Amino acid sequence: MKYIDKAIELDPHYGPAYMLKGDIYKWADDTTVAVNYYKKAIEMAPNDFRTYHKYAKFIGSGLDKVTARAFAGDTEAQEEVRRRRAEMEAVYKTAKDANPTFPYELECARLYTSLSLTTKETKKGIQFFEAADQDSLNANDYAQRCNMMYQFIIDAPNGNVKLNAYNSIVNVLDSALVKFPTDYYILANGLNYLNGAYTLVKRQNGEALAEYKNKSQRRRSNMANV
Numbered sequence: 001m002k003y004i005d006k007a008i009e010l011d012p013h014y015g016p017a018y019m020l021k022g023d024i025y026k027w028a029d030d031t032t033v034a035v036n037y038y039k040k041a042i043e044m045a046p047n048d049f050r051t052y053h054k055y056a057k058f059i060g061s062g063l064d065k066v067t068a069r070a071f072a073g074d075t076e077a078q079e080e081v082r083r084r085r086a087e088m089e090a091v092y093k094t095a096k097d098a099n100p101t102f103p104y105e106l107e108c109a110r111l112y113t114s115l116s117l118t119t120k121e122t123k124k125g126i127q128f129f130e131a132a133d134q135d136s137l138n139a140n141d142y143a144q145r146c147n148m149m150y151q152f153i154i155d156a157p158n159g160n161v162k163l164n165a166y167n168s169i170v171n172v173l174d175s176a177l178v179k180f181p182t183d184y185y186i187l188a189n190g191l192n193y194l195n196g197a198y199t200l201v202k203r204q205n206g207e208a209l210a211e212y213k214n215k216s217q218r219r220r221s222n223m224a225n226v
Contacts, residue, residue, distance in 0.1 A: 015045025019054060026058055034058065046098035056088040056107075063115070070117055078117055085115045106132035106141070113144040119155040122148050134175070139183045142176035143190065150193040153200050166197040 001024060007017040022037035038055040045051065063084055069077035089108055096104035105128050112125025129137075129145045137145075146169050153165045173190045180186050 013044045015041045015048050015051060017041075018044055019048075019051045022054070022058070026061075042094065042098075046095075049095060049099075049102060052091055052095040052102070053107075056091045059084055059087050059091065067115060081115055081117060085111055103133060103136055105129075106136055109145070110141070113148060116148065116151075119152060122152050122155075126152065137176075137179075139176065139180045139186050142172060142180070143185050146172055146176075146190055146193045150196055153197050159201065162197075162201050166201050169193060169197055 001021070004017050004020050004024075007014055011017075018037045018041035022034045022041060025031075025034035025037060035055075035058075038051060038058065041048070041051040042055065063081065066077050066080050066084075070081045088111055092102070092104050092107045095102040109125055109128035109132055112121060112128060116122040116125050125148050126145065129141070129148070149165050149169050149172070153162050153169075156162045156165060173186070173194065176183075176186045176190065
């Protein structure tokens with residue numbers, strides 16, 4: 001702390017020093033002071049994306065345990081998940097307002113991969129992924145995006161919605177394999193989601209099933225030709 005204070009004395013606008021003070025107070029479990037220093041770091045260096053990520057991570061500390069209770073039906077935990085998720089989204093929005101190059105949509109999409117409690121929230125996460133800069137997605141982002149789309153298929157109300165979601169998974173996987181052709185996570189998990197989607201859609205009756213069969217046949221023919 002002595003050296004951090006010396007850095008601030010030399011340059012009161014040196015953002016990383018305030019960020020480090022926030023870290024120290026976080027480790028000391030003095031959350032109020034930690035928050036104040038993270039905010040001060042953002043004020044001093046609004047274009048330093050590291051502080052926004054650290055602050056958001058601080059807000060989400062221990063949220064995995066809360067999320068587990070939320071999925072088990074604990075209404076208080078559900079409210080806490082939504083409250084903290086909204087706080088993290090607000091931090092990323094502040095970063096976006098300060099610098100339009102901040103990947104706001106992608107960071108929010110990553111939040112929703114683990115913090116979606118309803119079909120509506122899952123859909124919002126999918127929309128964040130769609131709005132994100134596709135060149136910025138890593139292999140795990142593609143896999144998580146497919147996972148969310150698969151969850152959406154499970155909860156979808158009718159066959160046509162399931163079919164559209166299934167086709168979207170296929171398109172996302174195709175794009176992922178162009179960028180990461182040898183990534184085992186994409187190949188293995190993507191195949192699992194694809195097979196699961198296939199089973200769900202196949203169970204449907206009516207127009208969705210008929211359209212699915214036609215598209216599947218065309219896809220198999222194209223693959224055979226290749």
